[in-house]
Structure formats: structure tokens, C-alpha cells
Amino acid sequence: MLAAFADPVFDSQRNFRELLQAMARPMQPRELPLLPPSPAPIAPAAMAVLLTLCDTTTAVWLQQPNEEAAQHLRFHTGTRLVEKPAEADFALISEPASMPPLEAFAHGDMRYPDRSASLIVQVAGFRTDAGARFTGPGIRDSAQLSIDGLPQRFWQQRAAMAALLPLGIDVYFVSANHVAALPRTTRTLES
Amino acid sequence: MYVAVKGGEQAIARSLELLAEARRGDTAVPELELAQIRQQLRLGVARVMQEGSLYDEELAALAIRQAAGDMLEAIFLLRAYRTTLPRFGYTEALDxxxxxxxxxxxxxxxxxxxxxxxxxxxxxxxRLLEFGPTIPATVVEAxxxxxxxxxxxxxxxxxxxxxxxxxxGSDPEPxxxxxxxxxxxxxxxxxxxxxxxxxxxxxxxxxxxxxxxxxxxxxxxxxxxxxxxxxxxxxxxxxxxxxxxxxxxxxxxxxxxxxxxxxxxxxxxxxxxxxxxxxxxxxxxxxxxxxxxxxxxxxxxxxxxxxxxxxxxxxxDSVEASGFVQHLKLPHYVDFQAELSLLRTLSAQHARTANTPIAEPVVKEHAVATEQAFDQRLSVEAQS
Amino acid sequence: MTPSYNFAFLDENTKRMLRRALLKAVAIPGYQVPFGSREMPLPYGWGTGGIQVTAALLGPDDVLKVIDQGADDTTNAVNIRRFFSRVAGVATTERTSEASVIQTRHRIPETSLREDQILVFQVPEPEPLRTLEPREAETRTLHALADYGLMHVKLYEDIAQYGHIATSYDYPVLVDGRFLTSPSPIPKFDNPKLDHSPALMLFGAGREKRLYAIPPYTKVESLAFDDHPFEIQQWEETCALCGSGKSYLDEVVVDDQGTRMFVCSDTDYCGQRQAEMPS
Incomplete structure (x- = not known):
């Protein structure tokens, strides 16, 4: 079996601080400082997020589950793997082209909008000099980001879900050693 | 020339020394042993374990001694220690x-x-106070x-x-x-x-x-x-x-x-x-x-x-209540200053307008109206 | 550093729980996320929420500043700083500009914060509607409906009765146009610093078991009316020590005759200004 973080206490702490800043400053990619080994199809950056945030009290849904990945996650985090996207606290999307619709995941209830899924989506790459412009909390003026390998319907489904705010789904996109977050409050600017 | 008060760190250090001295009392009197507390103050130990949510007589006795017999402080000490203990699992339901x-x-x-x-x-x-030394108990066997x-x-x-x-078996997992x-x-x-x-x-x-x-x-x-x-x-x-x-x-x-x-x-x-x-x-x-x-x-x-x-x-919860009641002794002078300046403004205004009637407060009626509207909305939500 | 406790006192499961809650809090600005607040070795009401947030953040590279009433040397601030240098061994500072994490009670530093700093507030009562509606089940519903009529009427009633809004601290704000939020008991003087702050601001209420956040560059409005705009405290005096006319002032009684003087509440800001003064 592969190892996890070399130093669980400090590696989680350093990755968490980047995730926190990523969520606080949406669509602005940040570097994850410590990437653990990971079994396919889980990318090391996605594994870093899972190791940092998941334990026996969380439910994780894998889009492409396999025995090795499941065993690795259970062993290192003790997390519960679930069959249905709607039951997941965290969902790992390893093939965005065939991901389930966003409506399939928990988006909270009106009194507790935090009871919603966080998606970790493995994408092909980020470009900060192209793509759509975004605005919202955490973004000074606007941020530009192009995400490679994300189907267009993701944006359509997300736009539809905006009507439900403050309900919604929060997303971490990971590519190589970078993470960019897309909380529910971020708005796409008309180009 | 006014110099802002400094030296919080030293003040705390001196206070801790005074506390240690007061807690121990006259060193000519032997220090309480934990076994004495466990054995002779067992009802106090029980309360500290219960409200401290930790069944450990030795630690409860230690907490009582450290708290100089202040049960709420002892409960707090035990709770703060309990937080750090790893969780191995849950017991079966007690029979x-x-x-x-x-x-x-x-x-x-x-x-x-x-x-x-x-x-x-x-x-x-x-309930008669028993003056004199405690007579060793003799228990007649049933x-x-x-x-x-x-x-x-x-x-x-x-x-x-x-x-x-x-x-x-009908209860959900707590x-x-x-x-x-x-x-x-x-x-x-x-x-x-x-x-x-x-x-x-x-x-x-x-x-x-x-x-x-x-x-x-x-x-x-x-x-x-x-x-x-x-x-x-x-x-x-x-x-x-x-x-x-x-x-x-x-x-x-x-x-x-x-x-x-x-x-x-x-x-x-x-x-x-x-x-x-x-x-x-x-x-x-x-x-x-x-x-x-x-x-x-x-x-x-x-x-x-x-x-x-x-x-x-x-x-x-005594730990929550005790903390919040007693937090009032922490400095609040920033907020107090804000209230002082507000009160000065209001007071000056009151003096200027002492003879003119004050508008009726309206909040109570609105609160009732809001509550009714709220109940209606909830019932609509429940129906949909 | 005390070896028998984990780094920063809390166990890793607790930190992960806090971190998950903090991320949701940032994702839903101003919304109060319930969390499994732990019993800390400091009393409830003395900063247990802020301490848990700080413990979930801190790493060995951090530099921590703790203030209470704007001052680094008040006893509770000293005690919390002592706690973290004992259980986490982190570097501490009194300089706002040197800190990576600042835990505060009742003030926001006068020195502008930067993007690489995080401000952690200690919060006694996270629910801005609580004094108007004590029942949690009901205030949750009011937030769900974004129905803040109760608060508007309370402020309106103040104006009708006193000619002013009679709230001078813990003055309610609307975050990102959606959630009514308590800024914690900071004087309303500090409210404008919440709006579009470059630094992330996290709020921890330990006793009430709630966390919330105001992300950087987020719209934060203090409630007001068109004919009664929001105003902050002003003094005719300036600081007797550094001469500042822009900072929040504490009133100090200096003799038996009740003579007053006014000094900066932010001791670091005041000290820096004094150090720069030509002697």
C-alpha cells in the first residue's frame, strides 16, 4: 500500500491553509505545498485534499471507484465510501466529461445550507490569461480563469443552481499541484 | 505624564503564585492525598465525574484538590482534560x-x-453535626x-x-x-x-x-x-x-x-x-x-x-454558564466607551427636548405581526 | 512546548472538523455554521471559539498576535498568547504588520491588514437577532427567509425614540447582501474595516458552537436608513500619547477629580506612532 502524508499534522495544516485561501479567493489557483502518493484514478492533488479534510465522520463518493483506491482511502482516512452522490460530503470527480449532474449532489437545506457536498474535480489544466471572468465574495474586481477539460453543461447546471442560493455546491478544481476553488457565491460575468 | 498600563504577563505570573500559596494553605498541615478525597469525599467525586463526563475517580479527586474544593472549577478541569482524550469506541448500552x-x-x-x-x-x-472524631463504623452483616x-x-x-x-430497540443511534x-x-x-x-x-x-x-x-x-x-x-x-x-x-x-x-x-x-x-x-x-x-x-x-x-x-451546562457569567470581569472598556459616548449624545438630546413628547415605541406590535406572518409562512412551507 | 498534548492542543480529528466547517463558512459568507465546539482549557466566554479557530489554522511558520480591547498586554490576551506559545511553540508578536494570524476580542487593528493575514474574532453571541428572538429554531428560519424585519424595526424604533440608532457596538451588518451577521462586539467605529477587507476574517463562537466568515473583498454593509445613514464614533480629542485623530480612543480617568484623557485603544498603532515622533 502507498504511504499518505509524511507528516500528518503539519502536511495537513499547510495544505489546509492553501485550501482556505483558495476558497476565500475563488478562481485564483494556488499551489498545494505537499502532494502525497495516490492510487489511480485519484490525482495526488485530490488525494491531498481528501487526506486534509476527510476522516471517519465524512462520507466520500468516488466517480470511478476501484478496490485499490477505496482501500487506500479507508486505510489512511477511515472515511466512509458511499454509493450515491446525494449522500456524499465530498465527491471525487476523476472524469469530468462524464460527471453526474450537479443536482445529484446535496446542496443543503434552507436552515442549514452548509449541509452540502464539496466536489473535488480533477481537470486538465488552468489558464489565468483566458476564459471567463468571475466576480463575487473574495474577488477584487474580477478574476479570469479557463479550466481545461470541464464540460460546458457544468456551467449551465451551476447557473441554474444559482437561483437556490444560499443553497449550493462548492467545488475544488485540482490540476497537477494547483487548486482553484469555486464556492456557490461566485458569479460568472457575461463576456 | 500618563503611561499606559503594561505588565499583564508579570501580573498573571504573580497571581498564579498567590493562587498556589492560597490553595496549599498552611504547609504545617499535611496535603490532602487523592486516596483521602476518593474515599472520604466520594459524593463530591461522583458529581465531578458525572458533570465532567468522565468516569475516573482518581482524576476527579485530582481536579477537586486542584480546584480547592470548588466543584464547578473541578468539573471544568476534568472536561478540559477529557477533550484531549482519544476516542477508542463506544460501549454497548448499559444493562x-x-x-x-x-x-x-x-x-x-x-x-x-x-x-x-x-x-x-x-x-x-x-442531620446533627457530629462533634468530635468520627467513630469507626461497624456494619452488622445481613x-x-x-x-x-x-x-x-x-x-x-x-x-x-x-x-x-x-x-x-426503537431509538435511533444517539x-x-x-x-x-x-x-x-x-x-x-x-x-x-x-x-x-x-x-x-x-x-x-x-x-x-x-x-x-x-x-x-x-x-x-x-x-x-x-x-x-x-x-x-x-x-x-x-x-x-x-x-x-x-x-x-x-x-x-x-x-x-x-x-x-x-x-x-x-x-x-x-x-x-x-x-x-x-x-x-x-x-x-x-x-x-x-x-x-x-x-x-x-x-x-x-x-x-x-x-x-x-x-x-x-x-x-455549568461550564458554559460559569464561563459566560464570569466573562463580564474581562475588560469591556472599548464597548463601554462606545456606550458612554452614545449616552452623552442621548442625554444632551434629552435635555434639549425634555418637554416634547417622545414617539411611541412600535416594536412590540410589529413583533406580534412578524410572528403571525412567520407562522403563516411556516405553515405554507410545511404544506408545500 | 508541552509534549503530552498534540500540536496546538487539539487532536487532528477536531482540527479536521473545524477546517471543514471553516471552509463551508467561507463558502457561505456571514452564515453561521454549527460545529462540534470542544471544551477548551479556558472558560467559555473568554475566547474559546477564537482559540479553536486559531488552533485549526496555526502551523510552525505562523507569527501570532493576540489583542483584547485593541491591546496586546491585557491579561486575557496575554493568557491566550501564552497558551499558544506553550502548546504550539509558535512565534508571537505585538506588531500588527509582523503577524500572519491575529486573534482579537472587540477591536480591528487600526493598521490596514494585508492579503496574507487572517483575522480571527472571538464571538460571545453569533446570532445578531438573539436579543430580539431568543429561540434558535426561529432565528434559523428568519435567516432562511432573509427576513430581517425585526432588526430594521428595532433600529427604526431607536430613531423614533431617541433620534439615533442606539447601538454603539456589535452593530449588525449585511454580508454579501444576504446574511445578517454580528461583527462581534467591536465598536461600530470598526465596521467600515469589514467591508472589502484584503484579509480573510474568521469568527468563532465556542460556547454557542458556531463559526462564520467574511471572505476578503466582500461587501459588508452596516444597516442604516436613507435619512439616517450609518455613522461611526468621533472624538473632539486626539490621542494624548501619539496625537492620532483617526484612531479609536479609550477614555482614562487620571485623578480623583475625574480628569479624563483620551488614548488610542490600539496599543501597537499608538506605540509605532510614538516611536516615529521627533523627540
Whole structure:
């Protein structure tokens, strides 16, 4: 079996601080400082997020589950793997082209909008000099980001879900050693 | 020239020295040993374990000594230590029917199978201060041992179907209130966890209020029992339960009148209290408050403080209450300054307009209107 | 550093629980996320929420500043700083500009914060509606409906009765146009610093078991009316020590005759200004 973080206490702490800043400053990619080994199809950056945030009290849904990945996650985090996207606290999307619709995941209830899924989506790459412009909390003026390998319907489904705010789904996109977050409050600017 | 006060660090260091000196007192007097506290102040130890949510007599004794006998401080010390302990697992549900009883009384039947057993109690001591040295106790052995089996008194009523049935397996898995926040409405298992950790004085007052007409539920002490109960855990790798020790518990089952409602027939209902060590006052108070908090489930009118779960559960915890009441001694001069300047403004204005009438306050009426609108919206939500 | 406790006192499961809650808090600005608040070795009401947030953040590279009433040397601030240098061994500072994490009670530093800093507030009562509606089940619903009429009427009633809004601290704000939020008991003087702050701001209420956040560059409005705009405290005096006319001032009684003087509440800001003054 592969190892996890070399130093669980400090590696989680350093990755968490980047995730926190990523969520606080949406669509602005940040570097994850410590990437653990990971079994396919889980990318090391996605594994870093899972190791940092998941334990026996969380439910994780894998889009492409396999025995090795499941065993690795259970062993290192003790997390519960679930069959249905709607039951997941965290969902790992390893093939965005065939991901389930966003409506399939928990988006909270009106009194507790935090009871919603966080998606970790493995994408092909980020470009900060192209793509759509975004605005919202955490973004000074606007941020530009192009995400490679994300189907267009993701944006359509997300736009539809905006009507439900403050309900919604929060997303971490990971590519190589970078993470960019897309909380529910971020708005796409008309180009 | 004014110089801002500095030296908080040194002040704290000196204060700690003074505290250590005051706590120890005259060093010519021997320091209390933990065994003395465990043995001779066992009821204090029980309370600290119960409200500290940690069954460990040695640590409770240590906390009492460190807190110089301030029970709430000792409970706080134990709780703060408990937070850091790793969680290995959860025990099986305790079986109090199998308790090795040392005390057992019922207020509802003159005699019950297994008998009434007074055991060690302050109830009949006449409360005369005993001047002079404590005389070593001599205990006369009973001619017959206590009955090996002591059925619970309420199970006898259950056979006659006069008391509500509660299926032991029907409860959902309880949440762990020390790991998850309290949410409202709280189910009975959650409420009981809160009451079990709740301050004995607070629960006593709440329970007392139910006897004085604030949510009267005509209680009878069906059974109070105290003794040792085995603790079992079922490790996943073994697949069967093993005993890891035994603990002293006090259990109280109240029987309460109920005229029927919410689709239920007239019958006796139950209030339940359970507490670590010998702690009858706590267990009885808990049972009364448990019952009064069941008002919604039983379709009873809720009007009294002891029936209001947000009121009871949000204010029962002595560590929370003590911290927040006493935080008022922390500096608040920034906010006080803000209030001072506001008051000066208002006061100057009052002097200018002393003879002109002040507009009527409107908030009360609006609050009522808002509440009505709110209820309507909720019912719309519920229907949709 | 005390070896028998984990780094920063809390166990890793607790930190993960806090971190998950903090991320949701940032994702839903101003919304109060319930969390499994732990019993800390400091009393409830003395900063247990802020301490748990700080413990979930801190790493060995951090530099921590703790203030109470704007001052680094008040006893509770000293005690919390002492706690973290004992259980986490982190570097501490009194300089706002040197800190990576600042835990505060009742003030926001006068020195502008930067993007690489995080401000952690200690919060006694996270629910801005609580004094108007004590029941949690009901205030949750009011937030769900974004129905803040109760608060508007309370402020309106103040104006009708006193000619002013009679709230001078813990002045309610609307975050990102959605959630009514308590800024914690900071004087309303500090409210404008919440709006579009470069630094992330996290709020911890330990006793009430709630966390919330105001992300950087987020719109934060103090409630007001068109004919009664929001105003902050002003003094005719300036600081007697550094001469500042822009900072929040504490009033100090200096003799038996009740003579007053005014000094900066932010001791670091005041000290820096004094150090720069020509002697």
C-alpha cells in the first residue's frame, strides 16, 4: 500500500491553509505545498485534499471507484465510501466529461445550507490569461480563469443552481499541484 | 505624564503564585492525598465525574484538590482534560436491570420483589453535626444476602400494560453531544445527554418548578436504584462483547400521570434519570425534567420553563454558564466607551427636548405581526 | 512546548472538523455554521471559539498576535498568547504588520491588514437577532427567509425614540447582501474595516458552537436608513500619547477629580506612532 502524508499534522495544516485561501479567493489557483502518493484514478492533488479534510465522520463518493483506491482511502482516512452522490460530503470527480449532474449532489437545506457536498474535480489544466471572468465574495474586481477539460453543461447546471442560493455546491478544481476553488457565491460575468 | 498600563504577563505570573500559596494553605498541615478525597469525599467525586463526563475517580479527586474544593472549577478541569482524550469506541448500552444493587427504593409499592433496600443514605441521619472524631463504623452483616435478581419496578407495571411501552430497540443511534453541536428540536437521547452533563443545582431548581405547578406531571418515584453495572464493549475484530470493568450508577425511573393525548391512551408515562456514582438528587431531578421536556411528544400544552427545551438545554451546562457569567470581569472598556459616548449624545438630546413628547415605541406590535406572518409562512412551507 | 498534548492542543480529528466547517463558512459568507465546539482549557466566554479557530489554522511558520480591547498586554490576551506559545511553540508578536494570524476580542487593528493575514474574532453571541428572538429554531428560519424585519424595526424604533440608532457596538451588518451577521462586539467605529477587507476574517463562537466568515473583498454593509445613514464614533480629542485623530480612543480617568484623557485603544498603532515622533 502507498504511504499518505509524511507528516500528518503539519502536511495537513499547510495544505489546509492553501485550501482556505483558495476558497476565500475563488478562481485564483494556488499551489498545494505537499502532494502525497495516490492510487489511480485519484490525482495526488485530490488525494491531498481528501487526506486534509476527510476522516471517519465524512462520507466520500468516488466517480470511478476501484478496490485499490477505496482501500487506500479507508486505510489512511477511515472515511466512509458511499454509493450515491446525494449522500456524499465530498465527491471525487476523476472524469469530468462524464460527471453526474450537479443536482445529484446535496446542496443543503434552507436552515442549514452548509449541509452540502464539496466536489473535488480533477481537470486538465488552468489558464489565468483566458476564459471567463468571475466576480463575487473574495474577488477584487474580477478574476479570469479557463479550466481545461470541464464540460460546458457544468456551467449551465451551476447557473441554474444559482437561483437556490444560499443553497449550493462548492467545488475544488485540482490540476497537477494547483487548486482553484469555486464556492456557490461566485458569479460568472457575461463576456 | 500618563503611561499606559503594561505588565499583564508579570501580573498573571504573580497571581498564579498567590493562587498556589492560597490553595496549599498552611504547609504545617499535611496535603490532602487523592486516596483521602476518593474515599472520604466520594459524593463530591461522583458529581465531578458525572458533570465532567468522565468516569475516573482518581482524576476527579485530582481536579477537586486542584480546584480547592470548588466543584464547578473541578468539573471544568476534568472536561478540559477529557477533550484531549482519544476516542477508542463506544460501549454497548448499559444493562441496569443487571445492576448489583446496593440501594433500591420505590415510592409506589410498599414491597416489591427483591425488597426495599435502604443502603447507605443520608435520608435518616437527623442531620446533627457530629462533634468530635468520627467513630469507626461497624456494619452488622445481613442474615440473608440481597436477592440476586431485582426486576425493575416499572417492568411490573409494564406487564399490566398500564405504563407506556418503550421499545429498547426503537431509538435511533444517539449523536455524541460532546462531538456535535446541540440542535433544536433535540430528540430525547440528545436531551438526556445534555441533562446528564447538566448542573445539579440548575436541574434541581427546574425539577422543583415542575412540582410547584410549572408543568405539573404528578410524579411518583417508581424506583431509584444504585449499585454497580458492568461496562461492555464489542471490538469489531472480536465480534462479541467483553467486559472492561464496572461503574457505580444511580438510576431513577419516575412514573407520571398522563390523561392521554396526541393519539395516546390514558396511561402512566416515564421520566428517566441516570447518573454516575451515588447521586440520587441529580438522577431524580433529571427524571423530572426529562418528563417535562416530553410535552410535545405527548401533546401537552407547553408553557412552563421546564417544558421549553431551548431554555433548559441551552442553560443547563455549568461550564458554559460559569464561563459566560464570569466573562463580564474581562475588560469591556472599548464597548463601554462606545456606550458612554452614545449616552452623552442621548442625554444632551434629552435635555434639549425634555418637554416634547417622545414617539411611541412600535416594536412590540410589529413583533406580534412578524410572528403571525412567520407562522403563516411556516405553515405554507410545511404544506408545500 | 508541552509534549503530552498534540500540536496546538487539539487532536487532528477536531482540527479536521473545524477546517471543514471553516471552509463551508467561507463558502457561505456571514452564515453561521454549527460545529462540534470542544471544551477548551479556558472558560467559555473568554475566547474559546477564537482559540479553536486559531488552533485549526496555526502551523510552525505562523507569527501570532493576540489583542483584547485593541491591546496586546491585557491579561486575557496575554493568557491566550501564552497558551499558544506553550502548546504550539509558535512565534508571537505585538506588531500588527509582523503577524500572519491575529486573534482579537472587540477591536480591528487600526493598521490596514494585508492579503496574507487572517483575522480571527472571538464571538460571545453569533446570532445578531438573539436579543430580539431568543429561540434558535426561529432565528434559523428568519435567516432562511432573509427576513430581517425585526432588526430594521428595532433600529427604526431607536430613531423614533431617541433620534439615533442606539447601538454603539456589535452593530449588525449585511454580508454579501444576504446574511445578517454580528461583527462581534467591536465598536461600530470598526465596521467600515469589514467591508472589502484584503484579509480573510474568521469568527468563532465556542460556547454557542458556531463559526462564520467574511471572505476578503466582500461587501459588508452596516444597516442604516436613507435619512439616517450609518455613522461611526468621533472624538473632539486626539490621542494624548501619539496625537492620532483617526484612531479609536479609550477614555482614562487620571485623578480623583475625574480628569479624563483620551488614548488610542490600539496599543501597537499608538506605540509605532510614538516611536516615529521627533523627540
Amino acid at each position: 441496569t436491570t443487571a445492576m448489583r444493587v446496593r440501594r433500591r427504593v420505590s415510592g409506589t409499592f410498599k414491597d416489591v420483589p427483591g425488597g426495599q433496600v435502604l443502603g447507605p443514605t443520608y435520608d435518616y441521619t437527623q 442474615e440473608e444476602p440481597l436477592a440476586a435478581s431485582m426486576p425493575r419496578v416499572l417492568d411490573l407495571l409494564d406487564a399490566e400494560a398500564l405504563i407506556e411501552r418503550i421499545d429498547a 449523536i455524541d453531544l460532546t462531538r456535535e453541536p446541540l440542535m433544536f428540536p433535540a430528540d430525547r437521547a440528545t436531551r438526556m445527554q445534555n441533562l446528564a452533563r447538566g448542573d445539579e443545582g440548575f436541574l434541581l431548581g427546574m425539577a422543583y418548578s415542575t412540582q410547584r405547578g410549572y408543568a405539573e406531571s404528578h410524579p411518583f418515584a417508581g424506583e431509584i436504584r444504585m449499585g454497580e453495572v458492568d461496562v461492555l464493549v464489542c471490538p469489531e475484530e472480536l465480534g462479541f462483547a467483553i467486559e472492561i470493568g464496572s461503574i457505580t450508577l444511580t438510576e431513577c425511573q419516575m412514573i407520571n400521570q398522563f390523561h392521554g393525548g396526541n393519539g395516546l391512551p390514558p396511561q402512566f408515562t416515564r421520566g428517566y434519570g441516570l447518573s454516575m456514582g451515588e447521586s440520587e438528587r441529580k438522577a431524580m431531578s433529571m427524571a423530572l425534567v426529562d418528563r417535562s421536556l416530553r410535552c410535545d411528544e405527548l401533546g401537552e400544552t407547553s408553557y412552563a420553563p421546564a417544558q421549553n427545551q431551548e431554555f433548559v438545554l441551552s442553560h443547563s
